[in-house]
Amino acid sequence: MARGGQTRMPLLEVRDLHLDYQAGDRVVHAVDGVSFTIARRGEALGIVGESGSGKSSLANALIRLLPKNAIRYDGAILLDGRDLMALSDEAFRREIRWRRMAMVFQGAMNVLNPVLKIGDQIAEPMLLDERLNKRQARAKVESLLERVGLGREFYGRYPHELSGGQKQRVVIATALALDPDLLILDEPTSALDVSVQAQIMNLLKDLKADPGISMIFITHDIGLASDLCDEIAVAYAGEFVETGPADRILVAPRHPYTALLLASLPRLHGDRPPSPMPGEPPDPTHLPEGCRFHPRCPWRFAPCLRHPPEIPVEGGGFARCWLNDPAVAGDRFGAPLLVAAATP
Template sequence: MSRPVLEVKNLKMYYFTNKGVVKAVDDISFTLNKGEVLGLAGESGCGKSSLGFTLLGMPTPPGKIVDGSIKIEGREIVGLPEDVLRKEIRWQKISMIFQGAMNALNPVYTIGYQMTEPLIYHKGMSQEEALDRAQKYLELVGLDPEIVYRYPHELSGGMKQRVVIAMALLMEPSVVIADEPTTALDVIVQAQIINLMKRLKKELNLSMIFITHDLSILAEISDKVAIMYAGKIVEIGDSEKIYYEPAHPYTQKLLAAIPRLHEDVERLEFIPGQPPNLINPPKGCRFHPRCPYAMDVCREQEPEMKEIDKDHYAACWLL
């Protein structure tokens, strides 16, 4: 079997603030194979986007990687100098589709300028070659190539999101991280973007990490799903197993909160309480203050990730 395109082991990234150390990414491990989509879901503030930026080797200040390993195509990137990360890793090997396309695009430069700059800098292309490639990738995401001459404010929200997707694919990276790419878009444009991502995955054999808090979107696109809570992955596995046989109480509650079209559900579930403070997370299992099945051991000892079925893991004392 070929080596995974991305291997993450015991990764820890903490924010060192005046109020204390925020354990935003705390001992996370997973692998991503070529052509595979890993869906990453969880409540707001659980560390999903922090994990995405950490995988790029650029945690938002005052965040620092304190432990663990990130290997892209077998190459360790934790500890590499910033100039090496910038020149050889980011956008060449791993790229990101940012949440909120308008914030990712510079309003004073044309789309063409913003797309050709990395090609000229990283690939040594001429202006003409870079512009030709930028137009090709705009066509790939369903846009008119002439958009290279426009400014961001001249485009709709959905068009800007497609531009950002094209920019993430431009350098042909091994891994693409999509950080809630459908946020702030209406449902019609959301569906168009999801269909575009599915098509690109098939055509380009993309390896992707799709970050969202919407489990119904993940059902459309993901091969594997990882459920994140309070800085940790609590369950990970094949998407069908996660949806049909959720093992962790948090996953069960999340899925029970989604309306079903073809099932009679008397009322939707909700999770009482709120996510914990990651400066001082609860002892033992971090979900125990909100869990209906919490036992004494849950309050004292942190559960280890256990294999409950082939390629299906969860961290819960009930198992």
């Protein structure tokens, strides 16, 4: 593909993105000043967080599908250096959504149209786009069906004839219909069991390598994110609390929430029992003062009553935790975040 050939300019740059909702007489800061970049083609960013952390809202904000109660939507979203915020809704729909950035919605495999052949469903965005005629669209759908591992004979089948994994492949093929540069995937495997999940992850790894699609992969499972993604961002209460290369985050997390997330995963090998995450996620309409994680944090200390900035950490990325600022943390600075093993 010819697009996005510039060097040095990141494919996607997001700066200080905000999305607020009106919830009754209160305001929810669903996306609260999030910044990140996807530097090059074929790079995958994993966004990890619990329910209510704002990770799905962030996806909706990127692709500009906002709920009616959205009351603030600002910041900068630069795609190949072009500020998408300057585009009208109509121009965004025509030029960006689905053509440059496509999305695989959570649970999309369950809302395929039951009375439409799957080939015709995949062709729909192509025909709306009006660049291909029906015959060309059909040929393209057949090649997409092969690309996602289904085979062209699936064109005439109906959703009820397909397994869950096959339906998810159809959804991915639909997202690829207009050759996007960036694919946003919201929990694409959460309804699938481990083996089918592994097959879908294999497909995503292939698409990332060739044709080099960049991805934003949203999940609550940090293990799954690390399987596909080069960079990981951990979302908590509307913010990114830690970002960095997956290789660094897995072995040296610098935010207590990330360390606890990793410790809560049952490991296949070794008998160290997983440790439960303490506390409950905060009420989005009543966020704690200062560090939003501090009421649940085993490492909290006096400075946590002030809201920490994004503090750069060794090995790449940042952590929104005062433990990473030597001037604030004192002799706590740089100590590894060891989570006590749970009592069996």
